[in-house]
Amino acid sequence: MQKGILEISMGVLTRPTSTIRSIxxxxxxxxxxxxxxxxxxxxxxxxxxLGDLEFPEGGGLSPAFLAGISILLIIGxxxxxxxxxxxxxAIWHAVASLLGGKGxxxxxxxxxxxxxxxxxxxxxxxxxxxxxxxxxxxxxxxGSIGLGLWSLALSIVAVRENYAVSTGRAILIYLLxxxxxxxxxxxxVAVVALPIVxxxx
Amino acid sequence: xxxxKIIAIIVVGVIVVSLIVLVWVGLSQMIAPRYGANIGIIxxxxxIEEEEGGLLAPYGITPELVRGLLERVExxxxxxxxxxxxxxxxxxxxxxxxxxxxxxxxxxxxxxSMADIVASGGYYISAHADxxxxxxxxxxxxxxxxxxxxxxxxxxxxxxxEVETITSGEHKDMFIDPLTPExxxxxxxxxxxxxxxxxxxxxxxxxxxxxxxxELATGELYIGTQALELGLVDQLGGLNEAIEAAAELxxxxxxxxxxxxxPVPSLLELFxxxxxxxxxxxxxxxxxxxxxxLRTLLNTYPMPRx
Numbered sequence: 113m114q115k116g117i118l119e120i121s122m123g124v125l126t127r128p129t130s131t132i133r134s135i136x137x138x139x140x141x142x143x144x145x146x147x148x149x150x151x152x153x154x155x156x157x158x159x160x161x162l163g164d165l166e167f168p169e170g171g172g173l174s175p176a177f178l179a180g181i182s183i184l185l186i187i188g189x190x191x192x193x194x195x196x197x198x199x200x201x202a203i204w205h206a207v208a209s210l211l212g213g214k215g216x217x218x219x220x221x222x223x224x225x226x227x228x229x230x231x232x233x234x235x236x237x238x239x240x241x242x243x244x245x246x247x248x249x250x251x252x253x254x255g256s257i258g259l260g261l262w263s264l265a266l267s268i269v270a271v272r273e274n275y276a277v278s279t280g281r282a283i284l285i286y287l288l289x290x291x292x293x294x295x296x297x298x299x300x301v302a303v304v305a306l307p308i309v310x311x312x313x
Numbered sequence: 314x315x316x317x318k319i320i321a322i323i324v325v326g327v328i329v330v331s332l333i334v335l336v337w338v339g340l341s342q343m344i345a346p347r348y349g350a351n352i353g354i355i356x357x358x359x360x361i362e363e364e365e366g367g368l369l370a371p372y373g374i375t376p377e378l379v380r381g382l383l384e385r386v387e388x389x390x391x392x393x394x395x396x397x398x399x400x401x402x403x404x405x406x407x408x409x410x411x412x413x414x415x416x417x418x419x420x421x422x423x424x425x426s427m428a429d430i431v432a433s434g435g436y437y438i439s440a441h442a443d444x445x446x447x448x449x450x451x452x453x454x455x456x457x458x459x460x461x462x463x464x465x466x467x468x469x470x471x472x473x474x475e476v477e478t479i480t481s482g483e484h485k486d487m488f489i490d491p492l493t494p495e496x497x498x499x500x501x502x503x504x505x506x507x508x509x510x511x512x513x514x515x516x517x518x519x520x521x522x523x524x525x526x527x528e529l530a531t532g533e534l535y536i537g538t539q540a541l542e543l544g545l546v547d548q549l550g551g552l553n554e555a556i557e558a559a560a561e562l563x564x565x566x567x568x569x570x571x572x573x574x575x576p577v578p579s580l581l582e583l584f585x586x587x588x589x590x591x592x593x594x595x596x597x598x599x600x601x602x603x604x605x606x607l608r609t610l611l612n613t614y615p616m617p618r619x
Contacts, residue, residue: 118325122317125324157332232324235331242338 117143124226128269135226136219136274144225148197151232152190158238159189197224200289204271208285213275223270230262350571352559353386353395354552355379361404361412361434361619374401374438376411382573383419392571394422394563396555397442403433403455403619406507410437413514417441422562426555427451427546432534434619436545437511440518443562445546446555447537454545456515457532458508460500460617463610464491472603488615507617519544 120143123131135144201221208215237259241252272282359373386395397416403409416423416438425431425439427447432455439445439453447453469476478486487496508530516526521544529535529543540546548554560568597605 118321119317122321122324126317126320154328154332158335232328235328235335239331239334242334 117147120226121147121229124229124266128266129273132223132226132266132269133273136215136223136270139216139218139222141218141222144222145194148194148225148228149190151228152193153186155231155234156186156189158234197221197228200224203289204285207288208271208275208277211277211281211285211288213271213277213281213285215274215276219274220270223274224267227263227266227270230259230266233259350569351391351393351565352556352563352568352570353389353392354398354556354570354572355382355386355395356398356572356575357438358400358428361401361409361438363405363408373404374399374408374412376408376415378575379412379415379438382575383415385573386421387419392421393565394424394559395419396424396426396552396559396570397439398426398428398552398555399431399435399439400428401432401435401438402430403435403437405434406458406617406619409434409619410510410514412438413441413518417518422559424555424559424562426552427453427537430534433457437514437619440515442518444548444555444558446548446550446558447540447546448551449537449549451537451540451546452534453537453540454529454535454543455532456511456526456530458504458511458617458619459532460504460615462492462500462615465489465607465610466491468603468607468610472607474607504617507619511619515545 120131120135120140124135198221201217201224204224205215205217205220208220234256237252237255240255241248243251268279268282268286271277271285272279275282275285277285357374357379362373362375364375383395386392422444423442424444424446425442427439427445428451430452431439431447432453436453436456476489478489480486484496484499487499490496492500512523512526512530515521515530516523519526525544529545535543535545537546537549541549548558556568556570559565596608600608
């Protein structure tokens with residue numbers, strides 16, 4: 113492949129299947145980390161406009177301290193997000209291997225990192241969100257759903273291309289950890305929470 | 314230059330410009346005003362209700378909303394006073410009383426700036442403010458209680474529903490049965506009691522004689538200039554005059570304001586929350602329009618309103 117980061121990124125947005133296939137094969141982990149951090153940083157900055165990042169209320173704190181906390185939040189978010197991606201990729205890799213998929217952790221990690229690219233558009237979306245009233249909320253909501261679905265589709269393509277499985281199996285691999293988590297949560301509620309609630313009643 | 318490169322440059326350009334706008338707006342709105350501002354401005358619009366409406370229902374004034382906004386002013390050491398910009402025709406009695414008490418007990422100076430109409434419950438919540446500023450053309454007053462009793466007999470008959478009520482307690486069905494002279498008296502007593510509470514509050518909040526308030530509490534609206542003569546408001550003017558009044562009360566030399574916006578409802582709340590258009594459409598679809606109307610009427614007990 114040996115392409116520049118801009119060319120790969122454009123490829124992900126305009127020719128996703130072939131580009132993600134070569135990403136999964138060539139595993140440009142360094143570029144993947146850079147792209148993921150930049151996209152997460154842009155998303156964190158956009159969150160200021162969307163009002164998602166909670167800034168501490170004044171309460172006698174100095175402006176410099178508050179600015180420091182804000183910068184820490186903006187920088188910390190991409191790093192924590194990257195570590196989370198590394199852990200989650202390991203879970204998906206394990207599930208894919210159990211389901212007979214043959215691919216690499218590095219390929220999936222790189223694919224997932226580039227699949228997050230649509231999140232970069234949260235910045236212009238947040239500018240649209242500055243429109244007053246319900247119209248801003250509506251456009252941001254619909255736009256966020258659109259970007260989320262786009263990323264989801266790219267992630268499923270990454271699973272499919274990394275493990276050379278069918279689209280149906282890729283969807284299964286992608287959704288299985290979530291389904292298992294929900295079942296585990298359900299069991300936890302049944303085993304721990306219900307007796308406690310029952311005892312209270 | 315290839316097509317892809319041009320698109321890439323446009324995308325990067327849009328992202329960079331967006332980020333510059335966001336950081337500029339974000340910092341100027343979220344950090345800078347907090348350090349300069351010393352007067353909070355809260356806008357309260359719509360009917361006073363216990364719960365807010367959905368997408369097409371007007372977003373009203375609720376105790377929860379007012380509590381949240383006042384707590385933000387209370388917790389911000391730099392804000393020395395608050396201006397409540399009110400436009401409300403009134404609403405539920407208990408919700409008005411709860412908000413009125415919050416304003417009464419609020420420790421920082423509160424100035425009410427009346428917009429087009431601040432009537433009935435709207436006036437009730439204003440009465441405990443430290444100062445009331447109204448426009449000459451503001452409609453205010455309407456000190457009184459209204460209680461509408463809906464007779465559902467016709468609707469029941471149309472829907473083919475025959476209702477037989479079994480009650481323990483002589484007047485347990487007083488909300489749904491037609492008014493008898495005896496029950497009319499009971500409702501009248503309750504209405505009078507709520508009316509007396511209103512008069513008491515206005516007399517106390519405005520430091521007026523009870524007898525004087527009773528005299529002007531005919532339920533009629535007063536225009537700003539009349540309200541000033543009657544002592545229902547302190548001065549004529551708009552938001553700027555209210556800010557000046559707040560600055561004077563809080564001994565602020567240079568008033569700098571900060572608007573406290575109510576929380577923006579989520580998409581889910583707008584579309585699926587109780588009272589939202591989708592919620593009401595779903596109810597009408599499932600039950601049919603007439604049954605949906607009946608459900609609404611049965612759920613809305615006839616309550617006294619300020």
